[in-house]
Amino acid sequence: MATGTDTPVEAAAGRPEDAHQLSAKLRAAAVEALPPDRLMPDRQPAYVASWIYVFGVITLSSLSIVIGTGCVLAIFGPTWWHVSTVGLFVNSLHLWSVEIFFFAMVVHLWGKFFMAAWRGRRRATWITGVVSFVISVGAAFTGYLSQQNFDSQWISTQAKDGINSTGAGAIFNVTNFGQMLMWHIVLLPLCVVLLVGVHVLLVRRRGVVPPFADPRSGETPGGGEPLAASEQTVTAEDAS
Numbered sequence: 001m002a003t004g005t006d007t008p009v010e011a012a013a014g015r016p017e018d019a020h021q022l023s024a025k026l027r028a029a030a031v032e033a034l035p036p037d038r039l040m041p042d043r044q045p046a047y048v049a050s051w052i053y054v055f056g057v058i059t060l061s062s063l064s065i066v067i068g069t070g071c072v073l074a075i076f077g078p079t080w081w082h083v084s085t086v087g088l089f090v091n092s093l094h095l096w097s098v099e100i101f102f103f104a105m106v107v108h109l110w111g112k113f114f115m116a117a118w119r120g121r122r123r124a125t126w127i128t129g130v131v132s133f134v135i136s137v138g139a140a141f142t143g144y145l146s147q148q149n150f151d152s153q154w155i156s157t158q159a160k161d162g163i164n165s166t167g168a169g170a171i172f173n174v175t176n177f178g179q180m181l182m183w184h185i186v187l188l189p190l191c192v193v194l195l196v197g198v199h200v201l202l203v204r205r206r207g208v209v210p211p212f213a214d215p216r217s218g219e220t221p222g223g224g225e226p227l228a229a230s231e232q233t234v235t236a237e238d239a240s
Contacts, residue, residue, distance in 0.1 A: 125206055132195040132199060
């Protein structure tokens with residue numbers, strides 16, 4: 001029986017006689033990889049109160065709007081978003097949220113690049129962020145091809161020859177509306193959401209990268225684990 005003095009991993013393990021069970025092993029491994037105090041922290045280091053992280057939050061917020069409006073557009077189809085007034089508005093909202101998503105994501109990406117965000121065993125965090133951006137470009141491209149208007153026809157015919165010259169046209173036919181629509185609403189969004197989810201979990205796991213130390217102070221440049229709770233911190237409300 002778990003007690004108040006047990007560690008999160010010990011508490012997650014449950015009864016000792018059940019420790020050999022697969023569910024107990026998976027639960028303990030999950031808690032060890034993502035302790036609750038890191039998954040949902042009450043405080044963050046003081047350097048988190050920075051605009052560069054606001055753009056990361058804007059990226060996540062706009063992505064949620066993109067997914068939500070995209071689901072509505074997928075339900076009602078091209079005729080609705082071209083003819084209905086509400087459909088035109090939802091289609092425009094989808095486009096605007098995509099533009100905000102890319103703007104905020106690029107600012108966040110370049111900001112973290114100049115901060116060398118891969119320091120302190122955070123390479124996987126950086127890689128998932130970059131790959132998410134690359135796949136998002138493909139998702140946006142297939143979105144333009146799925147508009148079912150003259151713009152999408154022009155884009156597809158202009159891109160066809162270039163893609164065919166690489167040999168990818170055999171499996172990625174940009175003039176095939178059905179294929180591009182499935183790439184846009186199923187395959188690529190799943191990849192983006194999965195990678196973004198892993199990215200956020202890795203940020204929670206490894207913490208936010210600290211700023212570079214002042215070379216005049218003789219300190220080792222930041223890059224280790226997150227600051228201890230006893231060090232200078234800000235609450236979630238202060239960081240926002």
